Amino acid sequence: MTRRGLFAPALGAVVASLAAACSPLGMLNSFGPRDRGVGRVARDLEYGSHPRQRFDLYAPTGAGPTSPLPVVVFFYGGGWDSGSKDLYGWAAQALAAQGVVVAVPDYRLVPEVLFPVFIQDAAAATARVAEVAARYGGDPTRLGVLGHSAGAHLAMMIALDRRYMEAVGQPDLIKAAAGLAGPYDFLPFDVPASINAFGQAPDPEQTQPLHFARADAPPLWLGHGTADVVVHDEDTILLEARMRELGGRCEAKLYPGLSHEDLIATFSPLFRKKAPVLADVSAFFHRELGVRAHQ
DSSP states (O other): OOOSOSSOGGGOOHHHHHHHHHHHHHHHHHHSOOOSSEEEEEEEEESSSSTTOEEEEEEEOTTOOSSOEEEEEEEOOSTTTOOOGGGOHHHHHHHHTTTOEEEEEOOOOTTTSOTTHHHHHHHHHHHHHHHHGGGGTEEEEEEEEEEETHHHHHHHHHHHOHHHHHHTTOTTOEEEEEEESOOOOOOSOOSHHHHHHHTTOSSGGGGOGGGGOOTTSOOEEEEEETTOSSSOTHHHHHHHHHHHHHTOOEEEEEETTOOTTHHHHTTSTTTGGGOOHHHHHHHHHHHHHOOOOOO
């Protein structure tokens, strides 16, 4: 499908906007309040030999759960060319407080790599998380993926395009997938972020989550702010409509007045009252993975 580009044309310098978005989120990580009773339980676990093929794990601490918890792999955004797991401990703790073991992987970035390497990294990280989750109180048979912005693109690609998880020997591992402010249908490539990451792809359709919508996909949940000028909410609307047309399970929620950054910032206790994004995502994983809120 060809339509207007991924990012709003009025922005101009898209990469600069995405880089700026990382700064306030990094401030939340450094200075914002954290959910209690959860923390990082493992750091820099390897899923490959590259320095960026590492992930951290977060889980309830203290007495801990009496039975294994579901697992959610969270992919941060950054335009496929920036970002770090070290900036998202606050978001991982927020989700872990809902009774989940949370993995936050790094992945290789543009320009060092191009499509599809960062998606292959997402699949490899997810498979490796499943291999080690039980050591940290997780149940790998109840695993979901979640992403924000470019991270939502990664989450949807490995959930919808069967080839990625098949390549790592785990075709049925992902039981649920959620995306926050994600780009799912962004042809043609007409801004630096998409041109640099995907411009060399022989078949541009192969880069688009919408292209891989299918009836037998894992259940999807999509959230988007109506004031998002980085990735328009049209992407979420189109993917939900296509999934429903095909008979797949997908629900979407639009949050009036929320911006691109708001969709993840509302995970923080500082901004949680602005919109129930964390509660809505948690409710989805509760239904699909059997999540029970940590007490």
